[in-house]
Amino acid sequence: MKGAEEVSDLILEDVRKEFGSFVAVQGANLTFEAGKLTALLGPSGCGKTTLLRMIAGLEGPTKGRILLNGQDIAPLPAEKRKFGMVFQSFALFPHLNVARNVSYSLRIAGVDAATRRARAQELLDLVQLGDKGQNRVGELSGGQRQRVAIARALAQEPEIFLLDEPMSALDAKLRNDMQMELRLLQQRLGITTIVVTHDQREAMTMADRIVVMSHGRVEQVGTPQEIYHRPANAFVASFIGNANLLQGLSTERGVRLGDTEFAVADHGGFGAGRAVTLFCRPEAVRLSDSVPAANGLPGTVTFVRDEGVAREVHLDTPAGHVTAEIPGSFHETVRIGDRVHVEFPADTLHLLPAIESKAA
Numbered sequence: 001m002k003g004a005e006e007v008s009d010l011i012l013e014d015v016r017k018e019f020g021s022f023v024a025v026q027g028a029n030l031t032f033e034a035g036k037l038t039a040l041l042g043p044s045g046c047g048k049t050t051l052l053r054m055i056a057g058l059e060g061p062t063k064g065r066i067l068l069n070g071q072d073i074a075p076l077p078a079e080k081r082k083f084g085m086v087f088q089s090f091a092l093f094p095h096l097n098v099a100r101n102v103s104y105s106l107r108i109a110g111v112d113a114a115t116r117r118a119r120a121q122e123l124l125d126l127v128q129l130g131d132k133g134q135n136r137v138g139e140l141s142g143g144q145r146q147r148v149a150i151a152r153a154l155a156q157e158p159e160i161f162l163l164d165e166p167m168s169a170l171d172a173k174l175r176n177d178m179q180m181e182l183r184l185l186q187q188r189l190g191i192t193t194i195v196v197t198h199d200q201r202e203a204m205t206m207a208d209r210i211v212v213m214s215h216g217r218v219e220q221v222g223t224p225q226e227i228y229h230r231p232a233n234a235f236v237a238s239f240i241g242n243a244n245l246l247q248g249l250s251t252e253r254g255v256r257l258g259d260t261e262f263a264v265a266d267h268g269g270f271g272a273g274r275a276v277t278l279f280c281r282p283e284a285v286r287l288s289d290s291v292p293a294a295n296g297l298p299g300t301v302t303f304v305r306d307e308g309v310a311r312e313v314h315l316d317t318p319a320g321h322v323t324a325e326i327p328g329s330f331h332e333t334v335r336i337g338d339r340v341h342v343e344f345p346a347d348t349l350h351l352l353p354a355i356e357s358k359a360a
């Protein structure tokens with residue numbers, strides 16, 4: 001297998017894709033680090049598959065450069081790029097047995113039969129299907145088929161490994177297992193990998209870095225922790241997990257929501273008197289019977305979702321709707337209609353740009 005040290009970062013410079021008058025990807029500037037797994041994450045239609053297909057060479061960019069090892073590969077057709085690809089459907093050949101599926105591309109490349117057999121066995125061992133080489137594809141489970149698709153994509157020692165929604169055909173339990181398996185395999189091989197997904201948990205589980213997209217635009221690039229704890233804007237904050245996003249006015253030291261001023265750890269350099277969004281994760285919100293020393297609001301419970309390990313409490317406050325996530329407890333109860341004090345600890349608060357009004 002090729003190691004990360006032999007392949008450069010993959011760099012996209014101002015890559016844009018238009019379909020007629022529709023802009024599917026707006027000038028994307030991205031660096032995919034060699035040897036790392038990057039997730040392209042966003043809602044349906046945001047352009048992530050189009051971006052992956054341009055990287056694969058299945059779609060030509062309208063504009064921009066795709067640089068690998070110092071060369072602009074944008075004009076190269078897919079077959080001239082040494083990339084392995086796994087599709088949503090796995091696209092296996094039903095008439096070939098498992099080993100032949102894996103070695104198919106080697107056969108096309110004219111590799112001799114003995115080498116092909118040895119390589120297929122090596123790859124099937126790698127994905128823990130060493131004893132299934134002679135089986136028909138139809139005899140395999142969904143997870144096993146996915147492993148065959150991965151082994152097949154790795155057969156030609158690709159420089160870059162591309163996966164488009166690789167888990168979407170699997171049920172929830174298997175998806176969790178395969179996410180871990182794929183991540184461990186990728187780390188073991190140290191192969192530059194790009195995974196398209198609309199599932200934020202999948203991206204958080206597997207990726208070194210996440211590229212969040214919306215409407216053909218890159219909204220933020222960062223580690224899973226950066227994206228979760230320091231989202232760049234309200235879209236990223238609410239796409240990745242749950243978020244409280246309260247509209248207010250910035251002050252010298254924080255933010256004013258209605259009559260109450262809150263101290264804020266990360267002021268975001270907004271200055272005073274600007275329309276801003278206060279961002280706080282539900283698990284950072286505290287609920288108590290007594291008035292907190294600072295950053296508190298009165299609240300009335302409007303809904304309680306008990307998820308065993310945690311409890312999601314929805315509240316009406318003078319600043320708007322707030323969601324708190326508190327530890328699940330067998331003994332304590334929270335009921336609809338309870339009046340509580342809601343505290344937003346200053347060190348968990350961040351200011352983001354104001355949410356644009358649709359009417360504006």
Ligand SMILES: Nc1ncnc2c1ncn2[C@@H]1O[C@H](COP(=O)(O)OP(=O)(O)OP(=O)(O)O)[C@@H](O)[C@H]1O
Nearest residue numbers: 019022024042043044045046047048049050051198
């Ligand atoms: N060949 C094409 N011709 C015209 N429009 C296209 C073409 N391919 C994609 N699009 C449009 O470009 C936009 C982005 O599509 P893309 O498949 O990249 O989104 P996506 O984020 O991967 O969504 P999904 O998860 O639903 O596949 C969509 O509005 C889609 O309809």
